[in-house]
Amino acid sequence: MxxxxxxxxxxxxxxxxxxxxxxxxxxxxxxxxxxxxxxxxxxxxxxxxxxxxxxxxxxxxxxxxxxxxxxxxxxxxxxxxxxxxxxxxxxxxxxxxxxxxxxxxxxxxxxxxxxVLEPVTKKSTPVAKSKKAAAAPAEEAPVEEVAEAETPAEDAVEAPVEAPAEDAAAASEAPAETEAPADEAAADEKSE
Structure with missing residues (x-):
């Protein structure tokens, strides 16, 4: 004590x-x-x-x-x-x-x-801040490259969007084929 x-x-x-x-x-x-x-x-x-x-x-x-x-x-x-x-x-x-x-x-x-029972949050040290500041100018060049690379990325994003649409069209055709005989049977009953 x-x-x-x-x-x-x-x-x-x-x-x-x-x-x-x-x-x-x-x-x-x-x-x-x-x-x-x-x-x-x-x-x-x-x-x-x-x-x-x-x-x-x-x-x-x-x-x-x-x-x-x-x-x-x-x-x-x-x-x-x-x-x-x-x-x-x-x-x-x-x-x-x-x-x-x-x-x-x-x-x-x-x-x-x-x-005080709250969890402790880790604070960054001044040394870590200075390292981040020194690394920041070096990171500016990749940021510009990323901006230029976004246009091909948009095309890449559109391609997978089209693929599921094709899959959905193919999936909608498959049930149509299975439903077609049922529709033909219903049409045959109406004609009789």
Whole structure:
């Protein structure tokens, strides 16, 4: 657990602060989002992120370390089986603190702390961008060639369109031949 800060503690003493943060972390892992004071949310963030890092490791020692902080086995099970796989590809920043205004009764600044469970999108590095910029002038020439090559491609597109039409005409002739004897039989019945 991170070292307590200097100055007044959240609950009164260091032991009470550890219990308070452990209970807040358990509530966060259970509900995925909780509303609390800004101070508690800011103090909870490093504790929760450290516990999630242990959960990502997933071994027995990590599970026992988390059980040392959070005593509830069902919450630890939820952390290891549900939350850890969702943040497996994230390299940190598992929580988000959003300020939501002041509490009505005592005007305390409130915040919502929530787990960030969205998938990570890969950002391109500046080196990759510079390589793309260097490759862009080289790609201009093939673009012109593609524009010139489109006219033969249009003819190629029309040829397969005509082929299915011929197949459809041939297919329509085949049922006509099978239907022709039936039509001749109906014409024979009418003439009699």
């Amino acid at each position: 991170p070292k307590p800060t200097k100055g007044p503690r959240l609950g009164g003493g260091p032991a009470h602060e550890r219990l308070l943060l452990a209970n807040l972390a358990a509530a966060l892992f259970t509900h995925k989002s909780i509303k609390t004071t800004e101070t508690k949310a800011k103090r909870l963030r490093p504790v929760a992120e450290r516990l999630i890092t242990f959960a990502k490791r997933g071994d027995l020692h990590a599970r026992r370390r988390v059980l040392g902080v959070i005593g509830d086995k069902s919450v630890v099970h939820t952390l290891f089986t549900e939350i850890a796989p969702l943040v497996a590809d994230r390299e940190g920043g598992y929580t988000r603190v959003t300020k939501v205004g002041n509490r009505k009764g005592d005007n305390a600044p409130m915040a919502v702390i929530e787990l």
